[in-house]
Amino acid sequence: HLLAIVNDILDLSKIKAQKIEFENIAFDPIEHFESAVESYAAKAAEENIDFNIFLDPELPTRLMGDPTKISQIIVNLVSNAIKFTSQNGEVNVVIQKVAETSGEVKVKFAVSDTGIGISAEQQKRIFEAFGQADVSTSRKYGGTGLGLSISGRLVELMGGKLSIESIVDEGSTFYFTLTLTKPEDAAKREVEDLSGLTVGILNPHIDEKYFRNKNLEAYVTYTGAKVVHYTDEELLNIKKSHSGLPDILFVDHKYRQREDEIKQFLGVDTKVVVISTGDQKRTLKRYGPLIDRILYKPVNFTKTLKALSDKEELTEAKKNILFRNLHILVAEDNAINQKLITNVLNRLGIEVSIAENGKEAVESRKGDFFDMIFMDIEMPVMGGMEATANILNYERNTHQKHIPIVALTANALSGDREKYMGAGMDGYLTKPIELSALRELLMEYFEEKTVEVPV
Template sequence: MTITPTDILDTLSELVVVTDTQQRCLYVNEAWCRLFGGTQTDWQGKALEMFAQRPPARLNAVSGDIATPGRFENMFSVNERVYWLEWQQTDSVTGHRTFIGRDITDRKAEEITLRATARNAETGNDTKMRFLATMSHEMRTPLNGILGMTGLMMDTGLDANQKAYAEAIRESGSALLALINDILDYSKIDAGRIDLEESVVDPLSLAQSVAELLSPRAAHKDLEIATYVDPSVPLRLMADEARLRQVLLNLAGNGVKFTETGGVTIEIRAEHHDEPGVENIRIDVHDTGVGIPQEDLTNIFEEFAQADSSHARKFEGTGLGLAIARRIVQAMGGTMSVKSKLNVGSVFSFTVPLKAKTDHHSTRYDCQIQDPVLLVTSSTILKRIVRLQLESAGVRQFHVTEDAEDAHAFLSRHRNAILLCDLPFAAQHGKKLSMAASHSLVLLSPVARGRLETFRRIGFDGYLIKPMRQSSLFRRLSDRDIPQQKTERLDSPATAPAFSPQKYRVLLAEDNQINAVLATAIIKRAGHHVDVAGNGSEALYAVQSAPYDVVLMDMHMPEMDGLEAARKIRELAGSERHVPIIALTANAMSSDRDNCLAVGMNDFLTKPFEPQELIGLIEKWGRASESLTAGADAGHQASA
């Protein structure tokens, strides 16, 4: 029995078609006939429209006679059923073409289902984000009134009990605001909408600012909080500073929260990265807190996880913070890990690859201190961090002790030694130790500032406020004659913006009566004039009726919202169109900020806000108002 090539082709499950130079059918196999009907003879000589417009396949450069296959897909209906076929086309130099097709209908159906699922998921995410953004706005609006009015009330003449009650209200409101922020942040990250911005970051300032923000909380619990940035870390890095600060605040804040004795340290080092100009920046947050059971370490970064139910009851929390922090680090291309021992403490670490803005590592710590340095403290946190700082500064001889007699013996042997004396030892042994040292500095907590004069009288000639800034420590050690200037700290009322003698005329567009009263009180207390508009239409009319230095614009208002009002102000013909507009809104999404800037607003402040934030923006844009108006008008006249 002779088997022909067509007999073999008839056994295939794939469809096989051969056409002539006019795209008429010369041959179809049995699989074709089973799908489309008829016999092989019935199809011979018929024009096949599905192949008529196919371009020639690419000529094979090796053999020169058969063109290389081309792939394509098409869809058609047979007996009211839709089919998808994938074809492989081969052309000969004589003009004949062979098409081999296989049924991919099931695969296409899966692809369509997956695309529909993805669209539904995206729609679901959009719906969820709209709901969360709306709920965030609705909750932030009354929270702004609660926190703001409580702040104003605490500035009045309250007795001790009243002040304690008001402080409890403010702390509860702040906790609720933190929860709202966590939920919104987690939802954005979960939907894949985390926004990362790149700017120049000073890692030393970043670490110090986080420590100083947490310092009052740590001091309240009698905890130490300290930072160390290794000299290997570049002076400047390219990163999203706000997101890095968010992660650090979460980790260090948890450290303070879950620590009863000891303290927290933030340590930053640089590690090698294979890509030129990029450094692996490793940040370790140590605490001496309650620790985490080993069985809980595997899920500590999971959403809503709590390390231990008893800890959860004692310290509270949603368990969202660590999940958010890890997602942020992962979005930056980094990793996060934890090591912990019960009743010993924990170390949370994360590493992120960041571009180095400077080509060389920092040498600013080399202060060439020749004299011995003595640190007297019982704090394991201070012992570790000050030792690291002194080593990085090139201090060749230093001694650490928590024994007053040992300290005095060291000073007796080294008459030129510099004394760093922690507050408890300074209070008890300060006079004896300071008299034996050639230069003495007392280490004060933020709440002990008022005792400075007492320590000066017993012999100390300088001081450092904890958490100590590395730069301040090195300056005090290097130059004994440096004047003790007033120290401004993020944890001090001194950092509230100094009110400018220049008074500005402010227009507040706000439809919520409580928030309008709050903002008006804050603005007037700073010495500025304020008018209130109840909606966007009133704001637009007011801007055209009187000159304003700054407009504070709520986004959601009746009749005309803030976006439309800002757009119409920018379309005005006179100089009033250049007035700085600050969005003052409970909307907290990055898209809201983008929308405000897109219609011509100059800045964005989210409710609830701190009074100094609001006044700072008013004065910033008030100062810019005159130059903005003058510059824009000059440009308009020149173009005319």
């Protein structure tokens, strides 16, 4: 926490001294911002906050700008929203194209919550340094209020304005708009044509029929698939008649807490995708044979496409394949990412050790044996590329057996794979790690160590 405060003060000092530098590089907005926001899924689930993200599929495949600075702003707003929202509340992230010309795209970024809200008087000073709403807020929730000041200045320096709409005890929305240049290779986002597919979305009550799962509906519609909303009663009637069922049915576990209720909706004769949070994995295991896939919140464009189009993955939840006697070292400095990666590896039966940075990873490699190393690229003290070089030198100099090293990165940029392989790494995974990609990579190296167990 102290380090975060120091970094905020340094950032603010750079801005005031006009020494802040902005990149102008090409990036995929959906890939980049999905990864940035995903790391807060575990925190939201812990607080029982419904965490949603909408990234407009109409955004081009490439935009020019400083994705790291924009992500810093979004992450700060998301962090605040979760901090100031009580249990059973909502946090929504919306990143949407509002206008487009031949050379530019205007993009609106908004983070809203159902938290404590901010009074009109407090809104006047909320973007000032150390300008938290009041002293009691700082005492109860922690923080300095520097994050919003930094975010506001960064938005201004990129040609926008950070604004707020808020009602006390109802919630807040922070938003800004940036005009970003389109590079020559920018294109409309192409996806598999699923126009022959009917996708059902189950809603618990008729009055909520068209209000929930708007993001999911937008993603599905973009593929050309037909979306049909069902109330509980409608689906049960169709189930009894054994006709008219959709090809895929999405069921939100949040509204299905009773076991008998869950089973009656999962036991339909179609492919069932359950939307849930990471902390419900153990509960959902009980229904393994009834579920074709689990889609973990926040539901985003990439996850939805996988749920719709990856036919093999639709049966993955029915196969419980574990790995025996595997020990993986994960070099990752972010505590939330550590937890997410550990959870997904543990789910596959794998023992995990954590290194906080590249230097610790090198020392761990020298002192213990691992079957594989997952290496984050961006880490303090020593980065992933340097750590990999040190490990390879150690293995060569001591004639040790080579342990496969897999790069972990939040950015899936063109040429990255070749760069990491050229540095001596053996594989490449993007964060957040998809279970199917992870399992495929592990099967390449350790298929002989797998065992299929009853679900």
